[in-house]
Amino acid sequence: MKLPDMLIPGPLKKPQKPGGGDGAGPVERLKETPADLVGWVDERTGGASFLTGMLYRKVPKGTNWFYTLGSATLFAFTVQAVTGVFLAMFYTPSTTQAYGSIVHLTNDVFLGEFVRGMHKWGASVMIILIWLHMARTFVFGAYKYPRELNWVIGVVLLILTMVMGFTGYLLPFDQRSFWATVVGVNITGTGPLVGPYLADFLRGGAEFEQTTLARFYAIHMLLVPGLIIALIGAHLYLVVKLGTTAPPWLEPKRTKATVKEERV
């Protein structure tokens, strides 16, 4: 699926192969840079070479639909971020008003039920996509050298997404979310030595109180999303830098070196 060439701004067109072009150097290219907005920005940032390098990077033969699961997860996260911002405009993180504000935004606000539904179901979709993405990486052996660090970052991202699920579950503040949080915090408390203090930290005290809801809200919408965005950046950087792996059913390319190895 390719965009028609005329729709792509000049600086973002696929770069010429070195040696195969018309011999235009950087100076000639600069002269050719169109006086449009994209060209104006590119002249001052050099962002086009970064973008073209990322968008036109080489991918191995055999790349298939399974390789889109990571992008799908990123899309699910974007949906959560956008819908979350709009939900926050109507939500009140107060133990006496939280449930009322949720009822209001679900029943009275225009499209409120739809936006809340996207956020609620999108959360499950994101978790499912993460597991599928992880399974693809595992089954294709894409976690092996030199991509181990990216696997580790991915696992941290999975844990952070679980934290999002746990903290977000409390926010509607109905019976189900209240008792689920009570049980979840108490499970944390059963860890020996540090458990009781961790539970106190989560609740902001020995009992469930206003601080608990405010804390969960702050963790859910400020702390963890920031960490997730930063780690997604590192994850993508490593994907672009290291490239993707070919599917395991493709034979490795035979070169003089590998043939020699086979003989030994």
Place this chain on the structure above:
Amino acid sequence: MADPADKSNGPAGAGGLPSPDPPGYFEGESMNRRKALTVAGQAVGGIAGAVIVLPAVGFAVAPIFDRPEERWESVGPVSRFTGDTYKPVVFTLVEGIGEAGKTTAYVRRGDPGTFSSESAGTYIALSTRCAHLGCPVRFVSAAGNFICPCHGGVYDFEGKVIGGPPVRPLDRFQTRVRDGQVQLGPRYSVTSQLDPVRYRDPGEFTGGIWNILYPPRPSTPPAP
């Protein structure tokens, strides 16, 4: 340095001439101005970072060390409670957060005839918070048992575990009588022998080595 007479501190400059020593250089020097300023710059940056981060972290963990004031609440006249069955009472555990701050307790009069450890004129108040993971238990008077809806914990009339996953008997509240009214106070936990201990969260064992593995929290009052 192979040649002790060679005082140059770097590779030979252009033309094969040794680069001149900087002013104040001496043999065996380990700190120069560039290094000193780098260390000083990093130290200032570190201090500036700590000034921001440490108070923020302290602010976030401070509630762990904060013990709320003891509160006592009247739950009814002494005549309301008998020794043979429990009466449910609803009272406020945490103020200012509406229904979420309320809890139910089951109260009865001490019954020395049946339970030798109890004395007449005292009141027993059992918390409805299940000792497994904190769901609310219900007293089933026909069976004389407390039953938890979440994972099937069962407690006998005294609150001792007789079935399911709970790890210790039901918590209790301190009781006292003021002006003919029964008052409930701070919560405490009990061991399997019903000895009082500092209250702890559900799911945590009491007694023996568990008093070390689940250390006392500064946010809870000591056992009565």
